[in-house]
Amino acid sequence: MNMAKVRKILKNNTGKDLYQHSLGVEKTAFSLALKHGADSKKASKAGLLHDYAKNFSFEELRSIALENDLADEVALQEPALLHAPVGAWLLETELGITDKEILEAVRMHTTGAAGMSLLAKIVYLADFIEPGRTHAGVKKIRKTAFSDLEKALLCAVGFTLGRLLDRKKIIHPNSVFFYNSLVSKTRSGDI
Secondary structure, three states: OOHHHHHHHHHHHOOOOHHHHHHHHHHHHHHHHHHOOOOOOOOOHHHHOOOOOOOOHHHHHHHHHHHHOOOOOOOHHHHHHHHHHHHHHHHHHHHOOOOOOHHHHHOOOOOOOOOOOHHHHHHHHHHOOOOOOOOOHHHHEEEEOOOOHHHHHHHHHHHHHHHHHOOOOOOHHHHHHHHHHHHHHHHHOOO
């Protein structure tokens, strides 16, 4: 499926703000992929489509996830966690996207995970730093992302976990494992 058709489908299925956010993630993922040696076409497509199921109600997300065994007990409690695995499943079943790297990037963009691919890391970070994001520290992380991807990821995941703790929100174990894997790289000198 070509990108023009993908953009049209996305534009018709999302609101203006979410569509603009998706375009920002697409552009950022493309740029990060070029800088860090990932497939820029895949990064662009995964970035554009990462929030494909974001507009679904919690009931719809939960129903699809339960019917298709897409989420664990933790994710089933939180719509912010469910839209990623449901979105990946919908991309495959509705749009016929079968590229495993793209599907992984979409599935992991909210929680992250230890051992995820370079493409998935890029989409996770692009979602965090796209030009429409204005949260504390984003400018510094945005700059770091183009020189040290792993360090930028560690900062982004740390920020996200802190925000979830402050808001007393559910934290998926994958996020903790992702953070710990990045800290381990720091200790071993890999970051």
